[in-house]
Amino acid sequence: MFKSFVTGVLVLGALVVSSAQAPQGALPLDPSRERGASITPAFEGWYQNPDGSFTLLVGYYNRNSKQTLDIPVGPDNKIEPGAPDQGQPTFFEVGRQWGVFAIKVPKDFGNKAVTWTIVSNGEKQSIPLTLNKGYPITPFKELGMGNAPPVLAFAEGGPKFTGPPVGTAATLTGKVGQPVAFNVWVEDPKPAQGEGGRPSSTVASVSLHKFRGPGTVTFAKARLSATKQGEMVSTTGTFNAAGDYVVRVQANDESGEGGGGFQCCWTNAHVKVTIQ
16 A cells, blocks of 8 residues: 555644644645754654564655754654664755655554654654554555666675665765765666656666765765666765764655655665764
């Protein structure tokens, strides 16, 4: 079962409003502002894993059109119950970001909930993440058309990653102010086609995003296109401060950002970068 874009809006609105800590700030459909607006957590849905456990897929919506925000894990960016840090982003770029991290819960999770709370520009937004019967998703294959997410690898012949982010896909090192190379091998499980079955010149589009880290990351080219199956696409990122970073590498097929309203078919992978 899939959620349409309208359902995504309901997730942003109805679920947040229904939470025990409903915010008093602007609603998700209010006009965006350049600065001073809030960030809303977005529950994409849940799916069952082969071992019987479940995964909760989560994104966010930064309503600001120009203001990015760094919000460290803590009172203003926490997941509870459990450890406040459960892999959520600490850097929030503008706009809607889909399925940027996942939380695995046990097979006996039942009717329990975990809540992600973000306080930004003085506004508190919380959303409960549950196994709500209305939000199961199949992020690895769209059943109607048989579409599947692109496949990424970070070394030639290396491990392959597809669908929601799981763990660390690759580890890189570098120095402050010196470009770090990001090489990504890209495949799509089917011949690339556009709408109506027309051939597409792009296998997948790849974008790079700062997810966590103490400084600014500048990508030489933040968006790339793979035009052949198994092609390597490359760019560099320059980091202005030492420390540990996470870069999110996203791949979209012809369904575009957010999978055209389906929770399939895009891939997010997390790359850890240590800068000295």
